Amino acid sequence: MDLSLTLPLTTDRLRLRPFAPEDVDALHAYHRLPEVARHLYRPPRTRERCAEVVADAATLPTWENDGDTLLVAIERTAVPGVIGDTVLRCASAHARQTEIGWTLHPAHGGRGYATEAAAALAALAFDTLRTHRLFARLDVENTASARLCARLGMRREAHLVENDLDGERWGSEYVYAALAHELRRA
Numbered sequence: 001m002d003l004s005l006t007l008p009l010t011t012d013r014l015r016l017r018p019f020a021p022e023d024v025d026a027l028h029a030y031h032r033l034p035e036v037a038r039h040l041y042r043p044p045r046t047r048e049r050c051a052e053v054v055a056d057a058a059t060l061p062t063w064e065n066d067g068d069t070l071l072v073a074i075e076r077t078a079v080p081g082v083i084g085d086t087v088l089r090c091a092s093a094h095a096r097q098t099e100i101g102w103t104l105h106p107a108h109g110g111r112g113y114a115t116e117a118a119a120a121l122a123a124l125a126f127d128t129l130r131t132h133r134l135f136a137r138l139d140v141e142n143t144a145s146a147r148l149c150a151r152l153g154m155r156r157e158a159h160l161v162e163n164d165l166d167g168e169r170w171g172s173e174y175v176y177a178a179l180a181h182e183l184r185r186a
Contacts, residue, residue: 003060003070006128009120014113016072016086016120019057023073024050026082030105039142040103041166063129066093074104074117083108086117088125096132098125102148109144115151122152126180135177149176153183 008017019027024047030036031045031053045053053071061068067090074084084104091097100122104114125131136154138145149156154176162170 001063019054039139086121098131140172154178
């Protein structure tokens with residue numbers, strides 16, 4: 001599948017596009033923050049690691065293999081510049097299971113940008129990538145993402161207790177999901 005034919009995606013206020021080399025500093029500006037990394041079960045990213053992420057994201061996946069990942073930059077149409085990212089990861093090509101995620105610079109939170117971006121990427125997953133089941137994994141303390149999942153029409157399917165170790169802290173996760181036919185009905 002040639003995803004370059006569908007990107008960038010535009011919404012009322014946003015443009016979702018592939019990352020470019022000049023986006024490294026913008027990505028690092030929020031991925032280096034402990035309050036962002038905490039909900040991602042990893043340490044804050046260095047600038048070098050952000051450069052690797054941007055380089056990897058520059059190659060669009062074919063969406064034929066487990067693990068294929070589409071990471072796109074979120075920017076406002078009125079004011080260019082990366083304010084976040086959203087991602088789709090092919091968890092199972094055979095079963096058409098796709099994981100979705102989002103990260104937003106805290107300075108841009110509370111304005112509905114993450115919901116708008118995630119909804120656009122969810123539509124891409126269902127309409128273009130033929131996803132059967134879309135799911136999100138999130139830290140149980142990430143209440144903003146739990147509300148976002150609900151706004152997308154996802155249901156909470158699981159509560160995994162202390163299933164991940166982030167340094168010295170055990171973290172618990174919720175799994176939210178939606179099936180293509182459920183969202184089409186809604």
